[in-house]
Amino acid sequence: MRAFALAGLLAVATPAAACDLPANAAGLMADAGANMNAQRKAGGRRALDRDARLDKAAQAHACWMAETNSFSHKGARGSLPKRRITATGYRPMLTAENIAFGQTTGGQVIAEWMASSGHRKNILLGSVDDYGVGVALMQERPVWVMVYAGK
Numbered sequence: 001m002r003a004f005a006l007a008g009l010l011a012v013a014t015p016a017a018a019c020d021l022p023a024n025a026a027g028l029m030a031d032a033g034a035n036m037n038a039q040r041k042a043g044g045r046r047a048l049d050r051d052a053r054l055d056k057a058a059q060a061h062a063c064w065m066a067e068t069n070s071f072s073h074k075g076a077r078g079s080l081p082k083r084r085i086t087a088t089g090y091r092p093m094l095t096a097e098n099i100a101f102g103q104t105t106g107g108q109v110i111a112e113w114m115a116s117s118g119h120r121k122n123i124l125l126g127s128v129d130d131y132g133v134g135v136a137l138m139q140e141r142p143v144w145v146m147v148y149a150g151k
Contacts, residue, residue: 019063020137029133031106043124053088054132058145062134065143092149096122100144109144
């Protein structure tokens with residue numbers, strides 16, 4: 001039973017096999033999360049928890065953008081962030097999503113989002129609890145997705 005539970009957890013946390021990832025994808029995603037939570041703390045907000053279901057939604061969208069050479073909040077079959085998040089089993093009351101292309105570190109992507117009013121607003125949302133992050137290679141450069149959700 002324990003091996004099954006571990007295998008299920010790894011399946012949720014592991015990106016799609018067909019997707020090209022940066023060699024240091026796990027480190028990039030952890031760096032983005034740490035920088036995002038540091039910005040939330042500096043803005044007087046509590047830290048968000050990383051949720052494997054939200055990681056799955058974010059990674060799937062990053063891979064879809066990379067595989068289709070697209071850059072949009074609208075994804076596969078016209079999906080929007082809330083639908084992608086709900087499809088993982090997470091039941092959100094509120095969702096938001098930031099996407100970016102080309103930044104080579106988690107710190108850089110968060111800094112650029114913080115310099116944009118709409119992206120900054122998503123990072124500092126007060127009524128979200130959890131986040132997920134994904135990164136893939138599109139045209140040999142990182143494409144980022146960070147989703148935020150509140151229960």
